[in-house]
Amino acid sequence: MADFHSIVILTGAGVSAESGVATFRGPGGLWEGHRVEDVCTPQALARDAELVHRFYDERRAKLAQVEPNAAHLALARLEAQWPGELLLVTQNVDDLHERAGSQRLLHMHGELKSALCAACGVRERWDAPLPPESECPNCGTPALRPDIVFFGEMPYQMERIEAALAQADLFVSIGTSGAVYPAAGFVQTARHRGAATLELNLDPSEGSIWFEESRMGPAGTLVPEWVEEVLSQSTQSSPISR
Numbered sequence: 652m653a654d655f656h657s658i659v660i661l662t663g664a665g666v667s668a669e670s671g672v673a674t675f676r677g678p679g680g681l682w683e684g685h686r687v688e689d690v691c692t693p694q695a696l697a698r699d700a701e702l703v704h705r706f707y708d709e710r711r712a713k714l715a716q717v718e719p720n721a722a723h724l725a726l727a728r729l730e731a732q733w734p735g736e737l738l739l740v741t742q743n744v745d746d747l748h749e750r751a752g753s754q755r756l757l758h759m760h761g762e763l764k765s766a767l768c769a770a771c772g773v774r775e776r777w778d779a780p781l782p783p784e785s786e787c788p789n790c791g792t793p794a795l796r797p798d799i800v801f802f803g804e805m806p807y808q809m810e811r812i813e814a815a816l817a818q819a820d821l822f823v824s825i826g827t828s829g830a831v832y833p834a835a836g837f838v839q840t841a842r843h844r845g846a847a848t849l850e851l852n853l854d855p856s857e858g859s860i861w862f863e864e865s866r867m868g869p870a871g872t873l874v875p876e877w878v879e880e881v882l883s884q885s886t887q888s889s890p891i892s893r
């Protein structure tokens with residue numbers, strides 16, 4: 652049995668689904684009513700800033716109506732109680748992991764509650780609606796945009812994520828379709844470095860074949876069960892069978 656010391660966890664929209672935050676793909680998904688090209692690309696922002704800002708304003712406002720679920724809470728508990736290294740990387744732009752108590756957390760695709768200045772690059776906490784041409788509090792340029800990593804842009808914190816993946820002996824992917832790179836490739840990086848790999852998802856993701864072990868079901872059930880296993884076995888044996 653392996654003894655794990657360093658875990659990297661990747662989460663996607665599926666971890667927030669039971670909180671009432673829409674996923675991107677599939678029936679009822681966010682992209683169903685919108686073409687990605689209309690709301691999540693630099694070209695869309697240049698073409699129709701009103702639409703792009705309104706799309707993210709609505710999603711930011713929705714955060715006030717949702718709460719962390721059992722999966723978010725279990726991951727925060729794992730961070731607080733597991734003695735090893737842990738990094739939680741989320742593709743989600745909601746704030747449910749931090750509201751559940753997670754601290755060792757990276758938002759690789761940006762955050763709804765942040766605004767980015769396209770002129771000076773400063774990132775500002777932002778809770779209110781963000782009309783196009785809002786002035787940057789740092790440089791004064793009317794160039795604030797939603798702090799969301801659009802398709803074609805580089806995700807945040809890639810160096811830190813790659814370094815953590817290189818150290819990890821367990822990589823766990825939760826609630827993501829595996830459709831969007833570079834996150835979809837983390838499992839292969841981790842495997843290449845010799846880490847064990849576990850997927851927790853409602854149904855098999857596009858990268859399912861890369862995982863050593865896959866458990867299918869709702870995150871609100873699977874994640875607390877897995878966390879319980881890790882915490883109860885951390886002094887004895889492996890949180891997944893190898």
Ligand code: OAD
Pocket residue numbers: 662663664665666668669674675676677680691742743760799800801802825826827828829830831851852853854855856868869870871
């Ligand atoms: P997707 O909508 O592509 O995939 C969500 C995954 O969660 C699917 O595989 C579902 O089966 C699964 N799922 C749904 N409900 C679940 C539940 N209750 N428990 C567990 N799993 C569940 O969302 P992401 O993979 O996160 O980027 O999408 C990746 C990126 O695509 C997003 O970060 C976003 C989007 O473009 C940006 O906006 C920059």
